[in-house]
Amino acid sequence: MTNVYIQGIGMTKFGKFVDQSMKSLLLEASIQALEDAGNPKVDAVFVGNFMGGSISNQEILGAIVANELGLGYVPTAKVEGACASGGIALRQGIMGILSGEYDTVLVAGVEKMKHASTADVTQAINAAMDTDSNEKQAGLTFPGFFGVLANRYFYETEATKEHLAMIAMKNRENALNNPLAQFRKPTTMEEIMEARIITSPLGLFDCSPTTDGAAALIISRKKGGVHIRASAQSSGPTQMQDAADLLSLPAVRESGRLAYEKAGVSPDDIDVVEIHDCFSMTEMLAIEELGFFNKREGWLAIEQGQTKVTGGKPVNTSGGLLSRGHPIGATGIAQIYHLVQQLRGTAPNQVEGARLALAQNLGGTGSYSTVHILERL
16 A cells, blocks of 8 residues: 555546647646645645656646746656656556655646647547557558457347446446536447447447546645555556457556555445446456456446446546547546545535445557556545
């Protein structure tokens, strides 16, 4: 277990913000977190961001935060790990405190995506694949990758496209109650099932959107607030052809195993979960890899409603990436933001009596995964 605690949280609304820059979003979330923590002295800043340089022509985000907020000449860094940038930034802050170097750290995540064309965003996102590979030359994309996994899952189980639609529907229903979520418009199973196909069998509602937004945390060795009981990170194959099993995400499985071991808990002990549902199929695989349900049986849990807010293992009560939104660098921090709300008893879709929470943040097609386990004191 760690001796690190979350003292403050902040988050912007997720969506499209024409009149706000990446910098203004980042500062908004950071100020909220600082105020929530009582404006402590900050010893370091870590910012998760993936494509600030490629589509916004803006780097040095850590230094910008420190300068604009008057934090002094503290060490800062931007952390990149594809869609896991936020989770990795948090882990770096935790490691800095555990090393004894820092007492209090500001960890933030941000992405500004909606101003760029679909072609430019797609090209930037594809940097999270191995671009010197035959898979890249063949034109494999992220929807293509997870579409292949979905078709394989259907082949090996009795799952259908309707089970993926159930995931998308659950997450949309959860987002309706989240004032910070990108999509708060009600939908139906029929609309989800009949939506435009992106990569068969994945339709529009099965794919996370491009999003603007930021989230931030203040973590400290000072006891109180929410305890970060464990932090773990693993890597996995960077190409589909290297996968021993198409229906396995080894980085998710291993980061989960390490986190459970460090925290001294099991999957059964976890009360509420935020999973990296970049695609509906990713949530299906992750709930199995993290040990919440048996391999090849996640679809049954979905069918039985076990991952709903009222189920035995509530997953993505914030709306998840599919409906809360997915500003890449901010996603891992936004997961923690919502889980801290759950543990404080102030969350949308509050899970009664939540004491232990788990956040899993994925990068690439399974290249990175972080898992954090939080505890209400």
